[in-house]
Amino acid sequence: MAAPLANDRLLRALLRQPVDRTPVWIMRQAGRYLPEYRASRARAGSFLALCTTPELACEVTLQPLARFPLDAAILFSDILTIPHAMGVGLSFETGEGPRIARPVQSAADVAALPVPDPGRELRYVVDAVGLIRRELAGRVPLIGFAGSPWTVATYLVEGGSSRDFTRIKRLLYAEPATLHALLDKLVQATTLYLNAQSAAGAQALMLFDTWGGALTPAAYREFSLAYMQRIVAGLVREREGARVPVILFTKGGGAWLEAMAGSGADALGVDWTTDLATARQLTGGRVALQGNLDPGVLRAQPAVIRAEVLRVLQSYGRGPGHVFNLGHGIQPDIDPEHLGALIAAVQELSPVFHR
Numbered sequence: 001m002a003a004p005l006a007n008d009r010l011l012r013a014l015l016r017q018p019v020d021r022t023p024v025w026i027m028r029q030a031g032r033y034l035p036e037y038r039a040s041r042a043r044a045g046s047f048l049a050l051c052t053t054p055e056l057a058c059e060v061t062l063q064p065l066a067r068f069p070l071d072a073a074i075l076f077s078d079i080l081t082i083p084h085a086m087g088v089g090l091s092f093e094t095g096e097g098p099r100i101a102r103p104v105q106s107a108a109d110v111a112a113l114p115v116p117d118p119g120r121e122l123r124y125v126v127d128a129v130g131l132i133r134r135e136l137a138g139r140v141p142l143i144g145f146a147g148s149p150w151t152v153a154t155y156l157v158e159g160g161s162s163r164d165f166t167r168i169k170r171l172l173y174a175e176p177a178t179l180h181a182l183l184d185k186l187v188q189a190t191t192l193y194l195n196a197q198s199a200a201g202a203q204a205l206m207l208f209d210t211w212g213g214a215l216t217p218a219a220y221r222e223f224s225l226a227y228m229q230r231i232v233a234g235l236v237r238e239r240e241g242a243r244v245p246v247i248l249f250t251k252g253g254g255a256w257l258e259a260m261a262g263s264g265a266d267a268l269g270v271d272w273t274t275d276l277a278t279a280r281q282l283t284g285g286r287v288a289l290q291g292n293l294d295p296g297v298l299r300a301q302p303a304v305i306r307a308e309v310l311r312v313l314q315s316y317g318r319g320p321g322h323v324f325n326l327g328h329g330i331q332p333d334i335d336p337e338h339l340g341a342l343i344a345a346v347q348e349l350s351p352v353f354h355r
Contacts, residue, residue: 005203007137007140010072011264014204014245014267014288016321022313022350024343025143028329029064030076034336036063043220043272047092051078057128058135065140067336068343072140072204073132075197077125079147079208085116089098103159103167106142107178115189118196125193126200133201144202146194148209149186149231150224156182165214172223183227191234198236198244206247207231213252220256225263232264247290251328258282272327273343276316288321293342295326298334301342318353 005011009023024220031037039097040060051057061076080098084090089101104110116122118166118344132142157168157179171179194205212224228248237244249258257279260268267288270305272295279289297308309324316322324346330339 005138005141007071010143011057011203011242011245012140013320013323014247014290015243016285016288018320019353021354022322022324022346023315024324024346025070025072025074026064026330026339026342027074027326028242029068029070029074029339030060031330032332033330033334033339034067036067042087042199047078048084051076051081052124054124054128054131054214057124058131061128061132062135065136068340070140070343071145073136074143074206075125075129075132075145075202077128077145077211079145079152079156080123081122082116082146082152082186082193085121086113086189088113088156098155098160098355100155100159104153104156104182105167107175107181110178110182111289112184113182113185115185115192118193122196124191126196128145129197129200129202141203142201143198143206143247144194144206145206145208145278146197147225148207148212149183149190149212149227150215151208152190153179153182154188164254165211170218179223183223187227187234191231192229195216195234195236198239202244203239203242204245204247205235206249207265209248209250209253212250212256217255220253221259224250225256225259228265229263249290254279258284261286267321267323269325270327275321276312280316285321288323289316290323290325292325292327295328295331295334296337298326298330298342300338302338304339305338306345306349309342310349313346313350313353316327316353320354322353324350 009019012019013023037060041050044056057076061073069112091099154168207228232246245266247266247267254274261283267290270289270291272292293312
């Protein structure tokens with residue numbers, strides 16, 4: 001039997017239930033800004049080895065919790081584990097990001113892609129989730145995650161990171177049936193993958209749509225949101241007698257929050273370009289909201305960080321349904337003490353918003 005949670009603020013907030021203060025966790029909270037992470041990464045020999053070795057993934061997942069009083073752990077992994085399992089030749093070049101050796105360029109390429117079995121090709125992730133849950137011993141909940149179909153497709157088609165998305169946008173407009181076939185396969189793979197994570201012990205799930213903001217409103221609905229909605233519909237939403245909340249996050253997606261609120265997700269991530277007051281109005285209390293401090297604020301002094309934390313809390317306002325986070329991931333050059341100042345400010349300033 002799983003240990004009961006000593007701190008369930010995150011899960012309660014995601015379900016818009018009352019909490020004593022706003023819970024806080026940070027996207028990429030296990031990462032390069034921490035010296036202990038850099039030591040683990042050096043010992044692993046490569047980023048991919050770090051991701052694919054359950055004991056090391058567990059180690060780096062837990063590192064920020066040893067340093068900071070966070071309200072959640074998030075699985076240390078990558079949004080490109082599914083392409084890796086599909087056998088497209090994923091590698092990570094230092095300073096250049098991911099590379100796909102065999103990009104998807106045709107309908108035949110899409111047809112040849114397998115749908116990975118999480119119990120085989122992605123077993124290292126499932127094993128890491130189980131190990132992390134055991135090591136957490138009920139201290140805080142564990143968040144599992146995956147990349148959205150659209151975002152993962154951009155890497156598969158472009159062959160890596162892209163600024164202009166030329167290849168995938170050519171596919172979108174010139175061969176939409178091929179792109180739909182790719183996204184359909186990614187829905188199948190991602191639904192299996194996230195359900196395997198929750199079965200192994202993840203207590204909340206998040207879909208990262210990093211590149212949805214590169215689309216037009218119509219294309220976003222057709223090629224990103226529709227596929228995330230299908231994943232949400234296919235997820236097992238109750239485990240261990242409790243609901244498994246689902247968070248959708250589209251970077252640059254502020255204009256589509258109202259549509260996203262109808263996706264079936266419990267919560268929406270909001271980046272720093274949209275005020276939470278606006279997001280709350282657009283979503284009409286149908287979902288919780290996560291965010292949304294500009295990550296650049298962490299380069300300022302603690303007094304400035306505290307003031308900006310208060311600004312975010314005031315923007316959301318009173319009542320349940322807010323999870324404090326950055327508007328995107330923490331950046332590698334940030335002083336860990338500045339993240340400590342952010343967390344302390346949330347803990348000090350947020351209780352008044354819940355009375």
